[in-house]
Amino acid sequence: MKRHILLTPGPVNIKENIRRALLKPDICHREAEFSKILLGCRKKLLKVFKVENSHDVVFFSGSGTAAVEAAVISSVPRGKKILVINNGVYAERMTTIARRHKIAVINLKFDITKRPDIGPVERRIKADKEIAVVAMVHHETSTGLLNPVDEIGRLCKRYGVLYLLDSVSSLGGEKLSFKKTPVDLCVGVANKCIEGIPGISFVLIKKKAIAKIERIQPRSLYFDIISNLRLQRKGDVAFTPAVQSFYSFDIALDELIKEGVEKRVRRYKNTAALLRKGFADLGLRNLIDPTYHSNTVTALYLPGGLHYKNLHDTLKKKGFVIYAGQAKLKDVIFRVANMGQVKAKDIRRFLTCLKTILSR
Ligand SMILES: Cc1ncc(COP(=O)(O)O)c(C=O)c1O
Known part of the structure; x- marks a missing residue:
């Protein structure tokens, strides 16, 4: 071809060593060899984004939407609402996910060619005590627009709501300081700016937010953040992962650390x-x-x-x-x-x- x-x-063009990593010997995901790779990927990812102390990470074998869906449905307590700042296709997708799972959603629409105004977002959060999560897309890939991550982060902190950021197309490619911006759930993928191959997505979760999320009754078996996280911390997985994608991801993370x-x-x-x-x-x-x-x-x-x-x-x-x-x-x-x-x-x-x- x-x-x-x-x-x-x-997907993006990747380095030859990352592609070649796919050809490592077959292994079983229940064996120590896979555990080592999984734990290594966890450590490297947290290290490269300088969040070893503040965040944990959970992987999903699936495209970006898999981890976005996991983040949305795992973070909104029963009877509470999610507010989606919607100025594009990928924000619209988060609204769709919430609706499919019968989660009450405030779909705050803005012009797709502009940055959202902070004023209406603040007014909605202030007026509605049922809002538990505010979700935004960092880089709206459908238009190439960067949303105001820091400003929305400050609002979320002020009003004590969780901040869910879809960083699928920005993590590794845009400035994002987790120290400055209090992102509670940050969704990323292996294959865009991290330059691995498709097949793995993940959620970086603020440690302080985990206790809140743990209290929510799961809405899904496969996409439940907490049960997956508990196993992955020990190097175990609930389901068959995309083993070969992890081989490549591991090398892609080495390359990102190097660069x-x-x-x-x-x-x-x-x-x-x-x-x-x-x-x-x-x-x-x-x-x-x-x-x-x-x-x-x-x-x-x-x-x-x-x-x-x-x-x-x-x-x-x-x-x-x-x-x-x-x-x-x-x-x-x-x-x-x-x-x-x-x-x-x-x-x-x-x-x-x-x-x-x-x-x-
Ligand atoms: C911002 C954003 N969110 C979510 C997704 C969905 O990712 P996937 O197509 O890997 O499911 C994409 C895909 O391009 C995206 O750019």
Whole structure:
């Protein structure tokens, strides 16, 4: 199969040693060999994000949505509510999850191209004592917009509600200080900015929040954070994990520790800057105010007369995979991501191809 440069927000192009880790010998997840890998991944993940003292972690064998679902349904006490700050597709998904599980949800909608106003969020939290959890997406991948994590964190702390952050597309790619921002449940995945392969998602849980969550009667067997956490702390698992994904995850974490989160964030930022300079030179229009751009996703309006499929297919023939808009932005925008092992020379070649297509 031809190798492509994935300008998509996951899965991403990964290092060869991380891919090769998949080929380690078969092992059984009930044996000491797997326990060692699991405990190693727990330790490395907590270390690389500097949360060894403040947080614990629970893994799920599943995509990002698996851990988002686990976080939502494990954190809201029976009879209480979750408030979702909704300015995009992935926030909408958290609302859907809550509704499917019959959890009372306040779906606070905002313009998808803007940062949410803090005022209405604060008023709702203040007015409704039943709100137990406030949920937000850190990086709304559907638009490339970074949400105000610190401001919402301060609100949650002030009003004593749990703060659930979907950091699926931002953990490892954006600045996030767990010391400064009191995130109680932070959801991440192995395959985006951590540059592992898909198959593992996780929730970093603040130790202080665990006692609160432990008192909630579980709504699910598979996605119950507490029962999984208790086993995983001992190197055990409740169900068959994606063993080979853990091999790769382990090496991906070594690579992240070696590079350092700050350096990775800077690398992504620099790559995005190179791309965005090229887009501006080509006269492409941004969907959102660049002030709120993440380090990894750029959403651009499709120039008049250009259909996404044509753009996608022509670029794919040249070796690049771009990403479509979602929901109501499906035929309006295209997205270019720069997570993973994307080099400056790849970006320059991509921009040259894009220029040729746009000048036809
Ligand atoms: C912010 C965010 N949350 C959740 C998800 C869902 O992840 P998955 O597709 O791995 O289930 C994604 C996927 O791109 C995402 O970007």
